[in-house]
Amino acid sequence: MRDLWAAIHAERAALADDLAGLSEQQWRQQSLCGEWTVDEVVAHLTAGASIGSLRWIRSIVGARFDADRHNRRRLEEHRGATPPETLDRFRQVVTSTTAASKHLPAWLGEVVVHGEDIRKPLGLPPSARIESVTEVARFFVARDFTVNSRKAARGLRLEATDGPFASGSGPLVTGTTLAITMALAGRRAYHPELTGPGVEILQARAV
Incomplete structure (x- = not known):
């Protein structure tokens, strides 16, 4: 588990570094994840690193088990008023060990997949190890x-x-x-x- 958390933290840090020089227009770029923009995907990753199992259960029940509604609510909770604020919030959870379950390879997958959801449309080279x-x-x-x-x-x-x-x-x-x-x-x-x-x-x- 220690190795998996180290990998998750490394992939988050690499993504945060890639995001640092984005323009306002690039933050509004549609990602590969449905209709979400780069800004929204980053907020989603912040949400995922900020919610434990009990709060996740309360959130999904509150959304009547609609995963899209649950994700949208948590995304908006962690999205900044501006892209730099969204990035700052993401940087604050780079070393977080909070997760909704103990399936750490899945949460590593979250940052690997969503990182490339962002990088590919922006023409950024892949950086996942x-x-x-x-x-x-x-x-x-x-x-x-x-x-x-x-x-x-x-x-x-x-x-x-x-x-x-x-x-x-x-x-x-x-x-x-x-x-x-x-x-x-x-x-x-x-x-x-x-x-x-x-x-x-x-x-x-x-x-």
Whole structure:
């Protein structure tokens, strides 16, 4: 758990550094996460690092188990009046060890996936460490949690071209660990970075 928290903190810090020089227009850029802007995704990450299990339960019950409503309420709670304030609030939780559950690979996945949700539309290079992304990829193929990643991977052979990750059997999908991980998270923007006969199957499963 100590190693996983260290990885989470490192990925948050790297994202905060990448955000430091953004213009007002870049903060309003739509991310790869639905209709959320960069500003909103960062506020969502701050919310995730600020809510423990009991408060999460109260929040989701209060939202009548509507995850979108729950996320929007918590996002607005932690969004600043200006992008610099949103970033400052995020920096304050970089080393937080608060989480809604003990599934730390999932929360590492939150910052890896949402970090790339931000970076790719802005044209920023990926910065997630291969060790972090590999941990997330392994969790994603083992379990549906915040995304239906296990269902997406079912019946496919996934092989990373830049690291040790490999999983499953069936039609082959190859690509970087990050591209595979993002595709498992339903991000269609990463499908062109994958090759193999299993890619069309993965594309059809993206939500």
